[in-house]
Amino acid sequence: MLNLQKAQPKFIETLRKQAEFTDAQLEEFLKLWEVKCLKKKDHHFRAGEICNATAYVNKGCLRRYVINEHDKEVILNFALEDWWIGDLESFFLQKPTIYNAQALEDSELLLLSRENFLKTCEQFPKYKAFHEDKIQRSHFATLKRISVTTSGTPEEKYLLLAQQQPQLFQRIPLHYIASYLGIEPESLSRLRKRLTEKPGKS
């Protein structure tokens, strides 16, 4: 369980407003959560497992990736503080996930088990709505991303990421960025060189 005084993840604030939880309700709700600590390189889950919890990144940073047909890791997204990481398909349909989630730094996750999640959804329709809204926004964002991954050049994708998640570049090795962009580390290195040589882009 979580200590209301101690752990105050951002999403709790949102919940207090959006889901109109009272303090008492919040306290009850927080009892349902568990803390999970991951060392750098630890996996939160691996392909083949079933995701039986929703996970909130309270501290640290993870990557979610798949292994493609050529046994190569392809990073689908990074999850930093205040993000959620999991596989909803596995969670809802109770089927093995195809994704892997690995900590890139020592990290702390907050977990709500499927069981407790479902219970909370029944008890607090507003929490259910909060969650569904999150899913919906993620869905729309994913759809938009398709057009970038389809037609964007590596350079465009790189600049977009640098703009959207600049913190990443301070925290994780570049070869992970390359994987996310769908190119080799060598190509990313040359791409960055080109960018610093041509314009005054930092």
Place this chain on the structure above:
Amino acid sequence: MLNLQKAQPKFIETLRKQAEFTDAQLEEFLKLWEVKCLKKKDHHFRAGEICNATAYVNKGCLRRYVINEHDKEVILNFALEDWWIGDLESFFLQKPTIYNAQALEDSELLLLSRENFLKTCEQFPKYKAFHEDKIQRSHFATLKRISVTTSGTPEEKYLLLAQQQPQLFQRIPLHYIASYLGIEPESLSRLRKRLTEKPGKS
């Protein structure tokens, strides 16, 4: 309104089973739908408009595309018979869509207005569930597609499409396929040449 005897789109069968509609209810429900005919090259909607209806492709074929920063059209998906086409973000959030939907053949759409959609969802929770299930599956599929568009070579993407929607190749010009794959028509032409020369792939 739709004639129950005449129009029997596939999804009606699904509804009868999944949503447990009685014949009488179905008849009422079908009254809410409208037919919209499109000539080849007509647009169902364009970027900037608000999508105020869900659309089912009863006949024909459409493409959904965006215009990217270089004023180039990028096709996100094709919608053939028994598919749905629209922009849920625009539909639910009542904001202008960024997508365009154009008929690639003379087509017939079945429309359910937002108003009637919401009414039906209230009246028949099972219809709402049917719709939500559709969205969820689409969401999961889109997520999986990200890994293909990120790390797949044009050849791999081509072969995957040829396997998943072989009908397309019988019906639409190849330059649309190229746009979907994120390459130029010339490259698709050479790619196809390579495939026929090297292996015995048809």
Place this chain on the structure above:
DNA sequence: CGATTCTTTGAAAACAGTCAATCTGTGTGG
């Protein structure tokens, strides 16, 4: 038949992938 529309081909430049080697920084153990 003529006019679009679509597809293919050619040639040059730009770029990504691969393999191998080097360079850099970090931390560990002797």
Place this chain on the structure above:
DNA sequence: CCACACAGATTGACTGTTTTCAAAGAATCG
């Protein structure tokens, strides 16, 4: 404290593919 190993980043050389631009061939439709 140094030497070493190790992970990560860069560079070079080479190959293959894509882009671009231009032009020529097909196919389709009115």
